[in-house]
Amino acid sequence: MPTDADRAGARHARARHSSAKRERRVWPLLLSLALVAAAVGGGLALHRSTSGDLDASTAAADEAAGVRARDQAARAAGVDQVLARRAQAVRANKVDQFLADVDAGNQKLVDRQRTLFANLRQFGFASLRYERLQEQYDQALTDKYGPSTYVVAVAMTYQIRGIDRVPARTMLGYTFTQRDNGRWMLVADTDLDRRLPRGSHQEPWDVGQVLVKRAPRVLVVVEKSQGKLATSLVAKASRAVRAVSGSWPGGWTGSGVVIALDDKVVRGADYTLPKNAEDALAMATWVYRTLPGEVNGVGERTDSYVVVNPRNRAKVDSRILAHEFTHVATAAYGAYAPRWLVEGAATYVEYLPMAGASDLALDTYREKVRTSYLAKAKALPSDATFFQNSDRSYPLSWLAVDYLFQRFGGTEVGTLYRELAALGTSQAARDRIMLEHVGITEAGLFRALQAAAAT
Template structure:
């Protein structure tokens, strides 16, 4: 079997994408703060703008939204000067980071891009540093990458800017990162310069100095996407982004999982949800990004990507499918993709599952099982899906997945749906799987 270790990813985690900045405002041009707001900011002797009324704070946010719209326009039009106009020229490192950010953003090909303020945050240490006009705010970035995202996706970012005379100036681009979405706001474009490699509907992101690796990963990724489409009967166009960077902070992904000895994750499908993200799901899942473990990016194998791309293909259906079905289906497609090549077989895996994991199987694997023994949980889940595919066929298996992913809102609903499609309760299905020899 061409898969020497348990290099498997977990279910999709909350995440969206991030990056942007704050733009400059000139009073009198229709975009700057009103006289009342500006006067209150300048007159306040405290380190925070406590003198502002709620109405003035609302006006300030509205004014900044106008300016953020200009920032988005600068990205879409390739206007570097306009993008950097708001950045504090007294901070060369900040300017350099923003210049790199702009160059990276331009490489992704946004068909739409919007920034807008979500809420302000008290950051006394930043107010003490920058003065009474300091404004720290969480900003949402809503975007759609052409040829990749079926719908706009969204993430948060945090910036601090101050008013100097008639201008709003960006002074911090990471000062309130601790309040942002943990898994989402560190995006590929937020670090060093990247290369974006496209092959068909696959988009691969690597460090600029590793463009050759990007081409290799793109070829493997395209083959993996085609394998998923062969073995998953529901429609999927194969559009996916694969991030294979050396930077370990991208999307704040953790590369070990489980309790005890745990196990290593080689790649992870990170789900994108429609709507605002702040540690909660505010909308339906609309897509995924695959993030590769930096330590394994140069030895990426197709079957690993097949597993993750199965998650990408199924995530938009809904978030309620049980974990054993989510991961079991990904393993099912991965194993069948391996055996597309006559030189490879998963027979050793079959023998291990039959002899080691089935005899003691008392229930369908849940989160606790995955955490305590990932090898056993993945093996049992795969075998369960193999059993269902043999009895139902792949089209009816897909119908079961879709029904559970949308309607499994309670234990009773889960049991009813499973029984309707399979004729078996969870306990009866477990017993049948334990006896199934393949």
């Protein structure tokens, strides 16, 4: 019969495996955001469109330019009216108004937009508006839809009631044409999809009929027919939210969003990639206050939503969601914390005692990490190789954060995390921040772990 230590060891083996696979999920997200600058530089203009793009003196001197400027202003004004009506229709629950500006001759588009409306209504937006960004010229689309074709990137600014602390922004692309009566109509809603930045597009309301279920500080999105799964995930997410709130230094007052759809590409998660598809469980994907390309290349983060791998959603439990919600709790701090701290902190919270979950034999696990991983290591896991060696990176990262909590306390660890995430842009900056808060550098922390293991 297995002993408690045996069961604890098995539990830790599974936890390390799932954590490691989870972070193999995050790597494509980081890659996609690193490529955002290339997407923006490739011709997708994200800055706001204005009617004053042409120099006034040139417009006065060049009659043709003046005509183009007036035409652009008229087109922009017409599309702005359409976008305003659509947002108002969602807020007021008026589906006919939402569909009134959709090309009635394209039944697939009408059906897709009707589904979109039904989905949007379920999320319970405290605020919602659409903002026209820069026109995206495409001769092929002009040839397809006619000379009045107006292809435009659109920012959707929203705030889900009881979930989002501040308004968030996401992107979509619309194609409009002007009818003989002068009215602008939506004729396509996917023409720009391939050019939009990954991670700030393809929201859960965009990918088919969904079911949204809520609890305090929890929102779960599943396929329309998956009510039983939604109920299960709401219970698990609620326990995980309470666990992170009670464990993270200073508390966490945010919310947990769990997206568990059949679609393999949602937000920044891509489960079509081989490294993600088989064993990945869930991924915390960034939510933006400003879009990639608006203020900087990668955008400004405000929060994070968790996207579950459709292949493995039955394996998701409260501890796994606590790991991901720790990423959610720290998402707004910044992007520069060392990977060992990011993943070590999430794993630390995941392994703590949690209501509804069996306690883990952490003393046994700590000793195992020291003998099996620390003894063979030469330094803390580096950002560059973390995921290449994830089987040992996660245990060592957990050990480092466990040491910091025991030696310096949660308040200091929380402050250290915030400063490293916001300002740790180089090794010199990281060392300076570490010395200021805990009196040791990353190299010094590794030596401290070795010394503790030797006692």
